[in-house]
Structures are given as structure tokens and as C-alpha cells.
Amino acid sequence: MNDTRQFHLLAGIMTERDTRSDDAIYQSLWEAIVEHRLSPGARLPEDALAGAFGVSRTMIRRVLQRLALEQLVTLRTHRGAQITSPTPGEARDVFRARRLLEGALLTEVVERITPEDLQALTQIAEQERHARREQAIRLSARFHARLMAIAGNASLSEALSQLISRTSLIIAVYGRHRAGCPCEHPDLIALLEAGELAPIQTWMHQHLTGIEASLDFTASGDALPDFEHLFGHHREQNAS
Amino acid sequence: MNDTRQFHLLAGIMTERDTRSDDAIYQSLWEAIVEHRLSPGARLPEDALAGAFGVSRTMIRRVLQRLALEQLVTLRTHRGAQITSPTPGEARDVFRARRLLEGALLTEVVERITPEDLQALTQIAEQERHARREQAIRLSARFHARLMAIAGNASLSEALSQLISRTSLIIAVYGRHRAGCPCEHPDLIALLEAGELAPIQTWMHQHLTGIEASLDFTASGDALPDFEHLFGHHREQNAS
DNA sequence: GCCTTGAAGATTGTATACAAGCATTTTCCA
DNA sequence: TGGAAAATGCTTGTATACAATCTTCAAGGC
Structure with missing residues (x-):
């Protein structure tokens, strides 16, 4: 039973x-x-x-x-x-860390990127556009992880992967409109093909800042899991 | 038995x-x-x-x-x-990651550092100088960890702490003269007191590059644990 | 003499049993 | 009827037993 x-x-x-x-x-x-x-x-x-x-x-x-x-x-x-349930403080921490890390890694990414890399990224972005909303979130995470793997630094890639996963949690708690990455990734691919570092870094910075700005930190408290939010969606436990 | x-x-x-x-x-x-x-x-x-x-x-x-x-x-x-036993590739990876991360974090460290922070760092550097060789390695790790904690980014501090620990492994395998950090830390403290970002970043870059340059990657192989090195020091297992 | 093959020993992988702590409910008293 | 205290049930924490696998050592064949 x-x-x-x-x-x-x-x-x-x-x-x-x-x-x-x-x-x-x-x-x-x-x-x-x-x-x-x-x-x-x-x-x-x-x-x-x-x-x-x-x-x-x-x-x-x-x-x-x-x-x-x-x-x-x-x-x-x-x-x-x-x-x-990440706290607002942790959320800001993660975004700061991502801006710093991804911004820094982009330098090496632009230097080392190959046509195969671009193709792989294009493919993920394509899947992202056609995927259901749930899978789109995971694909968005994969896009960022794959992109930063190009820098060829396993230690930082791994740390960054964790930050990307945590971002998904943050969006789950504080995301207002249900958008994760609002499918801006194809734009980045175009910039990567051009190969100019500065606009790429600018794009990434705005991309991350934009996601952070779309969050709403006023709703839930800091420390405890936010049951309000949970109940708003649907409850897992049945009442029997 | x-x-x-x-x-x-x-x-x-x-x-x-x-x-x-x-x-x-x-x-x-x-x-x-x-x-x-x-x-x-x-x-x-x-x-x-x-x-x-x-x-x-x-x-x-x-x-x-x-x-x-x-x-x-x-x-x-x-x-x-x-x-x-880190491979030479992993070792270089860790040092690249540290240069990037610590260099980037130093910007915020310099902005946010307080007299209490300086005092804590001074104390660790002091202990480091008077400690036995074994403990000096651990204190050196603590110095770097404490320094980067000032940046106030928990996510990156944690990732960096792991890199610092791994550096100790790298030195254990590839270190030639038995020096870990050759006690340059007091010099950094002096620079931090001055508060100029550029020389601090330069110092850190040279500090890390200097340690990496002092390593000898020719000795051991890549994949397997280097028993040669282990036997060179002393064997843990008794032969009974 | 060296390599291959087999068996014994030792170590890890997984599951389960029991103990400890927390959460809920029930009961008792005001 | 409301609140507090105790008891019950459920969940986790830890240890141990057994099975699976690797390593080592020995014997036999080439």
C-alpha cells in the first residue's frame, strides 16, 4: 500500500x-x-x-x-x-558569479571555437526552439554548458555547470513570467560567427543581467522553502 | 589482528x-x-x-x-x-583556472577589504612563517581562501577553495624543491594595504605562475598513481 | 624460465535490520 | 472549546551481513 x-x-x-x-x-x-x-x-x-x-x-x-x-x-x-529553495541572496550571488565566470571564459571561447562547436550550439538552439517548455529549460542549460566547455578548462566548466543548474532553481522560485532564457541564443550564435569579442561579452552580460532583472524577489522569504509558491502550482502529496 | x-x-x-x-x-x-x-x-x-x-x-x-x-x-x-594524482594536464588546468578566478576576484577584494580582513590575513601569514613545513602548506591554502572570501561571493569562493586544495595535491606530485608557496604572502599584504589594484593583480599572477613554473612535469606519467614518488618518500604498507 | 590459468583471499557494492529523532495526532485538563 | 503534553507512527542515521568483483599467489604447461 x-x-x-x-x-x-x-x-x-x-x-x-x-x-x-x-x-x-x-x-x-x-x-x-x-x-x-x-x-x-x-x-x-x-x-x-x-x-x-x-x-x-x-x-x-x-x-x-x-x-x-x-x-x-x-x-x-x-x-x-x-x-x-535558493534565497534572494544566493540568487544574486549565482548571477554575479556567472557574469564573472562566463565573461572571463568567453575570451578563450572566442579564440578556440571551431565550426563543429558552432554547429553543435546551433543544433541545441534549434532543439530549444522546437522543444516543449520543460525541456527548453534543460536545453538552455546545456547550451550555456556546451558553450563554456569550448574554453577547454574542465575545472571552471564544472563549477560553472553547477551554477547553471542552480540558476534553474532560482528561476523556478523567483521567475515571474514563465520564461527561462527567452530564446536569445540564436543571436549569440550570430555574434560568435562574426568572432568579435567585445560585442559577445556585452551580449552575455546583458543576457544574464536581463534574466536576473526579470526575477521577482519580493514574493518569498529568505530561509525556508516557500510553500506558498509550491501550493500555487500544485501539491505533490495527496491528502488521503 | x-x-x-x-x-x-x-x-x-x-x-x-x-x-x-x-x-x-x-x-x-x-x-x-x-x-x-x-x-x-x-x-x-x-x-x-x-x-x-x-x-x-x-x-x-x-x-x-x-x-x-x-x-x-x-x-x-x-x-x-x-x-x-593529478595529471600534468589537470595541473595546468587548475593553475589556469586559479589565475583567471583569483585575478577576477581581486577586483572586488580590493574594493571591499577591511582592516579586520587585513589583520586576519596578517595573522595567517605570521603563523605560516613560524609553522612547521606540513602545517605551512595548509596555512598557505587558508591564506588564499581567506583572501578570496573577502570578495563576498560564496559560490566562487567554494569553487576556488577546491582548486586551492587540488593545488596542494599537484605540489605533492610535481613539486621539486619542497617549497609550496615560498612565503611571499607578506609582500601581498603590503600591496593590499597600499590598495592599488594593478600591482596586486600583477603580483598574484606572478605568484601563481611562479609556483607553476617551479613544478617538474617530466617525472611521472599521466594516468596512473606514481608509485615511484610514493616509494621515494616512505611506504605506508609494511611488508609482512 | 616465463607465461597462462586457476583458486584463495581480501575489498568493495548493495541491501537490510535496528536504533534514534522528528512530526502528527490524540488525549487530558483547564 | 482551546491549549498543552504525551504517545504513536513515520522518516532518517548507523551498523552489519551477504554477494560480487578484483587482486594475489600458486601450480601447471609451453
Whole structure:
């Protein structure tokens, strides 16, 4: 009887009930979070996840710890895991960090970019335009990650990837109109083809600042998960 | 009988055999790694650590996973954990990342630095000068971390802290003369007191480039842990 | 003498059992 | 009827047992 409820709780995360490996579970959860199928504040009971993925709590705990270290999930002792609700302060922090990092990396990106890179970026941007809204968010994240990978600095790319994921959480909490990246990416591709550094950096700075400016920090509080926002959309738990 | 050997294997990590929490174990291992008491390539058997810290493998595995995500430890399936031996490529990657990040953050550091900050930095530099060689490495890492924390960007500070820790590993593998940071930090403090951005950035760039230039990448290979280096110092396993 | 093949030992991977803590509800008293 | 305290149930924290895999060592063949 518990199983049914647990399964329902996480409907939409997985395709069918089969045993998956560590990384596959991480991937599934990551996508569900970045695509806003799991909203900030949502609780992630270990038993429910274990049941849904057909593994024991051991693996689930490992995955949750990894997500927690990446700040996508908040782990509180004896209170379990829930999707992180970034505070306004953290949100501004992430955008400042992204402006700095992406701005700096663009120098090397412009130097090293190849036609293959441009093609890959074009393809992602294309998918982004035709994708459903949920997947568009994930593709937008992939676009930025792929772009910055061109700089060829694995350490910074990884750090930046985490910042990009967290941006998705921030938009989930504070986004007003439901837009993530308002599909400006094709414009950047045109600039990249031209190859002039200055306008590219300007574009990126405005791109990030524009997203940040579109947020509304007045709604929710700082510390606690914003249940108001959660309830506004739809509640995961059924009341039985 | 196993216990004795295990305990001996990790001598010097802990003060006495008592039960510690998750974070305390992480801290102990982190310090042991950064201070080069555990050299790159050293194996970290779960049973041995569990015995040494008086906890079960469960906690040890969690700590090892965290260290692995920070790239201080390498986890290979069915083959256990060992201290990461950065490849020359990774080493250059880390230094490039540090030059970029620390250079960029210095702008905000100079803007926001307070007398209290200067005092704290002075104190660390002072301890550094009087400390034993092992602890000096850790203090040097703390100096850089404390300095960059002034910029007030938690996300980037955290990423940078990981890069700084990894630098310690790099020095352990490729350092020729046993110098880590050759105690140039007081010079930086003088520049910070003057408050001119340009010379500070120049200093930092030369500082990092100088450390990188002092490394010798010809010795060890790329992929595997360098047992040559390990044996050169002293072996952890006794031959019984 | 060296390489290949097999078996024993040791270590990790996963699941589960039990203990500890928190949340909710129920009950009792004012 | 409202509030507070206690008890029950649920969730997580930790340890341990067992299975799977790798490594090592030994024996046999080339």
C-alpha cells in the first residue's frame, strides 16, 4: 500500500520501474529538478525514491548527497532531503558569479571555437526552439554548458555547470513570467560567427543581467522553502 | 589482528581512537591530504579508515564520496579509493583556472577589504612563517581562501577553495624543491594595504605562475598513481 | 624460465535490520 | 472549546551481513 503512494509521489521522473545504476538515478533526478518537474521545496523521501527506482535507500542516499553537494538539494539531519529553495541572496550571488565566470571564459571561447562547436550550439538552439517548455529549460542549460566547455578548462566548466543548474532553481522560485532564457541564443550564435569579442561579452552580460532583472524577489522569504509558491502550482502529496 | 595493521596504516591522522562525526572525519582527512601526510596514490581502504575513526564503513564511504567529488580522492569501482594524482594536464588546468578566478576576484577584494580582513590575513601569514613545513602548506591554502572570501561571493569562493586544495595535491606530485608557496604572502599584504589594484593583480599572477613554473612535469606519467614518488618518500604498507 | 590459468583471499557494492529523532495526532485538563 | 503534553507512527542515521568483483599467489604447461 505504501508503494502505490510513493510511486505516485514521483510520477513523471522515470519511464518504468526498473533497477538503475547510481549515475542513471542521478541523471533522472537532475533532469527532473532542472526541468522544474520537481519544484524547490519538494520533499524527497528516501523510501519513495528507492521504491520508484527499484533500488535500496543506500544508492538513493548517495545520489542525494551528491545533489546536496551541488546545492540542488538541501539535506537536513533527521528531516530528509528537499529541493533547494535558493534565497534572494544566493540568487544574486549565482548571477554575479556567472557574469564573472562566463565573461572571463568567453575570451578563450572566442579564440578556440571551431565550426563543429558552432554547429553543435546551433543544433541545441534549434532543439530549444522546437522543444516543449520543460525541456527548453534543460536545453538552455546545456547550451550555456556546451558553450563554456569550448574554453577547454574542465575545472571552471564544472563549477560553472553547477551554477547553471542552480540558476534553474532560482528561476523556478523567483521567475515571474514563465520564461527561462527567452530564446536569445540564436543571436549569440550570430555574434560568435562574426568572432568579435567585445560585442559577445556585452551580449552575455546583458543576457544574464536581463534574466536576473526579470526575477521577482519580493514574493518569498529568505530561509525556508516557500510553500506558498509550491501550493500555487500544485501539491505533490495527496491528502488521503 | 587486522586492526593493528589498519591502525598503523593511518598513523598520524587522528589524535586518539574515538567516535567522530561525519564532518570531523572529513576535516581530518582533508587536512591529512592537504598537509601531504597522505600522498597522492595512497590507498584508503574503507575498513582501515573505519577502524581508525571508530565508525562503520557507512560514514567512511560518505566522506570518501565527498572527497571524490572535490577531486581530492579518486574512486574506482571495486578498487577502492586513493588520493588523487593529478595529471600534468589537470595541473595546468587548475593553475589556469586559479589565475583567471583569483585575478577576477581581486577586483572586488580590493574594493571591499577591511582592516579586520587585513589583520586576519596578517595573522595567517605570521603563523605560516613560524609553522612547521606540513602545517605551512595548509596555512598557505587558508591564506588564499581567506583572501578570496573577502570578495563576498560564496559560490566562487567554494569553487576556488577546491582548486586551492587540488593545488596542494599537484605540489605533492610535481613539486621539486619542497617549497609550496615560498612565503611571499607578506609582500601581498603590503600591496593590499597600499590598495592599488594593478600591482596586486600583477603580483598574484606572478605568484601563481611562479609556483607553476617551479613544478617538474617530466617525472611521472599521466594516468596512473606514481608509485615511484610514493616509494621515494616512505611506504605506508609494511611488508609482512 | 616465463607465461597462462586457476583458486584463495581480501575489498568493495548493495541491501537490510535496528536504533534514534522528528512530526502528527490524540488525549487530558483547564 | 482551546491549549498543552504525551504517545504513536513515520522518516532518517548507523551498523552489519551477504554477494560480487578484483587482486594475489600458486601450480601447471609451453
